[in-house]
Amino acid sequence: MKITLDISKLVEEGKLTREEADRLTALAAHDTGSFGVNVLIGFGVVAIAAGAVALVPTPLTAVGLGLALFAAGSAITINRVQQWVLLGQICLVIGALMFGGGVIAYGAGSLASMLIVMGAFGIAAIAARSSLLMALAVLAASACLGARTGYSHAVYSLAIFEPTLTVMLFSALALIAYQASHRLSDDYERLAITAARTSLLLVNFGFWIGSLWGDPLMLIRSMNAKDASLAFMTKTAIPASVFSILWAVVLLGAGIWALQVNRRWLVNLVAVFAGIHFYTQWFERLGATPLSVLLGGLVMLASAVGLWIFNGRARPPGLRAKPSRF
Template identity: 65%
Template sequence: MKITLDLSKLVEDGKLTAEEAERLKSLASHDTGSLAVNILIAFGVISIAASVGALLPSAETVIVMGLIMFAAGCAVVLNNVVQWTVFGQILLVTGALMFSGGVIGLGEGSVASMLIVTASLAAASIVARSSLLASLAVIALSATLGARTGYSHATYSLAIFEPTLTVVLFSVLALVAYRASLRLKADYERLAVIVARTSILLVNFGFWVGSLWGDPLFLLRGFKDHNPAEMMRSIVIQPSVFSIVWAAALIGAAIWAVTVNRRWLVNIAAAFGAIHFYTQWFERLGATPVSVLGGGVLMLLVAYGLWMFNKRMTASPPAAEAA
């Protein structure tokens, strides 16, 4: 469980002594340093796994090398060899990513290969207690529904081909992971929270794409038996449905998050609320000086309302968890 505290304010209000504040600050500094190291390791591991996978002669070789590295990492981590712990974690994560890349290459990105990768990354994340692998397992699962990203010069793209299924599947996964996090020990609680948060991001991406394009329900209507271009002209679930449900879901999530002091969810609801608002506003009114002015005024009014709501909740804080 993680919480956010304003130590200076608590000391000023007499709720903490200066010594207590300094002790908490030193603990936070250690955690921040660990986070920085983990971020650097994550980028390095992904880079190494991708480049080695590209250099090896075949997908089978990548899979074998990945399994060997993963086994070596397991030997270090499970035997609790303290001086080699970081190296063991690097071997574990790199091996898992290489194995996943090899399976995807061998299966040519098929649904079956993505399911194998999802299960493998989930299992590896538990063994390695790796937040990165837990998050990637959720992303791999989204790829079974056709989710993907792309990049060309100065342009990033996001594709969600099954908005409805994405919203439903990852809403359920987020709920299950959150409920599990309440019952798990700290290390595994962290993994469950990461799974829930990654799922929430995918839910919002599903809503975002659906609010713009609607959903022709490719999978449920039998994609292989229909012309995709024709199916796109016969949208089953209209964009307006996604827009309304998304707005209601964001408001509900924000209210719940405030009442139980889930700051991360409050921030995500606010960020995607702004994205949703401006997307729909400019899709319908265009980017004119008047529409920009109106959008800004409305957003400030909403922010003021949220501030007043948060102020009332702070006046009588509930006894609840924080993350």
């Protein structure tokens, strides 16, 4: 459970003593340092796993090494060898990533390989209490629907081939994970929240792609239609305007709810994707001209001021902050 406090302001208002403020500041500094170490370890784990899989000559060797590391990490974690707990978690994470990379390479990115990786990452995330692996498990689930990213020179790409299914499935997953977080202990609550947050990112990506190109519902059509021609399978079934309108409604509703219950992360997410949605639709229709850029900036600034005023009125002075779990 985390809350945000303005220590200096509380001391000035006499709501905290200087000693209490110093103690809270010391605790916050320790937490910040721990967070920094965890971020560095996370990046290091990803780099080590990627390099090791690249150096190992065959996918099966990567799978074997991954299983060995995972077994070693599991032994340390299960036996609760306190001084080696961090090493155990690192072995669990690296082992899971190597195993996943080997399985995907061996299966050439097939649906079966992605399902195996999704399950393996989910189990490893619970064993290692790793938010990184839980997020990767959710991303692996999206890959089962064809979601992918790409990079070429100075160009990043995002592909969501089933926007409707992505929105529906990951909305359900986010809701289930969020509800489950209320019934779990602190470590597992964090994993559930990570799954919910990653799912919400994918929901917004699904809306974003759908708002640009619509959805031909290729997967559903391929199961039911006799005509499997490319022209039929790529014909838009749900127009982009439907996604655009629904996305705006969902963002508005989520933003209002997040402000009312003080869900800071969700407020930030809504603000980011509301800006993306606005600028996407604005420039899709008006083009990138000096006037459209100027007007777009003015509208966004006005929206930000309105949100700031609304947020100030929604929380009367002296109201105690609620814990922000989402």
